Amino acid sequence: MKRRISVLPLAIIAILLFVLNWYVLSGIRTISSNSFTTPLFWGFIAITTGALIYSIIRMRDNGMDLLFKVTTHVFLILFVTEIVFSAFLLLGDIYRLITQGERNVHWVEFALLVVLLVIIIFIYGIVKGKYAYRVIKHTLYFDDLPSSFDGFTITQISDVHAGSFKNSLAVQKGINLIKAQNSDLFVFTGDLVNNKAEEIKPWIEHFKQVKAPFGQFSVLGNHDYGDYVPWKNEAEKAANLQQLKEYHGELGYRLLLDEDVILHKNGQKIVLAGVENWGIGFGERGDLNKALAGTEADDFKILLSHDPSHWEAEVVKHPSKVHLTLAGHTHGMQFGIEAFGIKWSPVKYRYAHWAGITSKNGRFLNINRGFGFLGFSGRIGIWPEITVIELKRSSGIS
Structure with a gap:
């Protein structure tokens, strides 16, 4: 019909x-x-x-x-x-x-x-604007951060959308800027492609250059599942997703699919967890309980979750405290103004908090404005972002 x-x-x-x-x-x-x-x-x-x-x-x-x-x-x-x-x-x-x-x-x-x-x-x-990469730095303080991780740095990018790239020299400048941060940990928070796994293939040699002492980790975003293009059948769609997961491996990224890993330093640890995409209106696939199943209540936890609506809906209320959630998805709508004390983008009418740091109940959320672009082939006022977060202890608690 x-x-x-x-x-x-x-x-x-x-x-x-x-x-x-x-x-x-x-x-x-x-x-x-x-x-x-x-x-x-x-x-x-x-x-x-x-x-x-x-x-x-x-x-x-x-x-x-x-x-x-x-x-x-x-x-x-x-x-x-x-x-x-x-x-x-x-x-x-x-x-x-x-x-x-x-x-x-x-x-x-x-x-x-x-x-x-x-x-x-x-x-x-x-x-020019869509390749005008900038580094935004945040320092976050926690009472219960293990002392060995005082000063630990994380570089985050999100929303690469590789299928939109045309200028390899410009993209390489962005990669060089990521590498120049020399962070302890590198994370990517979803939407590697627009629709199909093949889009990242020409850019693998660029993004695999990014290395960090504690590793490179990633999660999937809503565009990574191939939901927005027609497929001959479900098997073809599933094969595309599997290929994309393998490309994460070729990039040197450990893809976290509702799971966690332990990062050790000087006999102490923090937990890094990652969920599949969970977003209101964009597919609620991720399982937070599964991702945190192997953790303890007093572990210091960092979560990778592509869509920031997940933080508001589940993470901030979860009985097991997640200290820091890293998300992307919004792109800041690639249009707005962040100058002279003004922070505005049309995306604010969909997401009350759409970029940068916010907190609630001692739990922090950072929304990266995105490394790439989609739809509108440009950026105006909301520039592509490389986030660097430094974790600091705010007391002498062990």
Whole structure:
């Protein structure tokens, strides 16, 4: 039985887009009275929209090919710039209504300059921003951290999404930055690929360069299971997942599948556990109880769990205290602002805490902003992240 498509939501969206474009055109015509302005504008809108619809229809057979990526990015930039232009236009029109004057041509010209700036920012995000790796360092204090691990450092990356990479030199710069941290432990918190295991193959030699004295460990993310592409049958999908697990081994990463390992130092220990992906709305596969089955209540525990919603739903309430959880998944939506004391991204409307450190009941969570990118082939304001966490003792407790 064919799935019915609801016409009403599509009609509402079409009407809203028409009104938005009509309002934008009214602003453009304020500074351009050329008779060709209107047909050229609507012709461009029609071609852009038609190309987007065509690329979406053929995506079923061709996947997210070059045409799809180009049309979706053009449409996204066009939509955002129209929203920005309309916002400035509306402010000017409100002032015009209050003062009962004419639409200010200079204000419209200023709005167009802002639009140009937005376009430049998008171009930067697509060309450079997605590879603008930065290191973010945190120092966390614990009363019950074993003394031998005082000053222990962990480098974390997440969400590689290898299928999106095109620039090997840029990726290598990111790898070099990871290596330069010289941390005691390296962890990767899921989404090695977009959909298929083969995506990581060209990048194995890059990521296998990362080594740490206490080892390299990893977990799976929601994209690693191949849930978002069609397969001939379940056997093919299962084989893809098995191949991906083997690639983790080729990278030199110990993949933790609802299990834990003990890290020893000078006769003392901490526990590193990892779960399969557990995320609200993204598959609740992981088994935290199984991952912690071999641990004791007073062990110092670090957990790798791809989706931060797992921390809020299970980890922070678990009777066996997990001191630090390392997650990723959100990407900070690859768009936002973190400057001048402002920390904002649209992803905050899905995840209250979406990047960096938070804590509750003496239990910490770090959300890495992601090493790679997905969907939008760029980053604006939310740059790719390499996290370095230093563990410190806050008292003289043994």
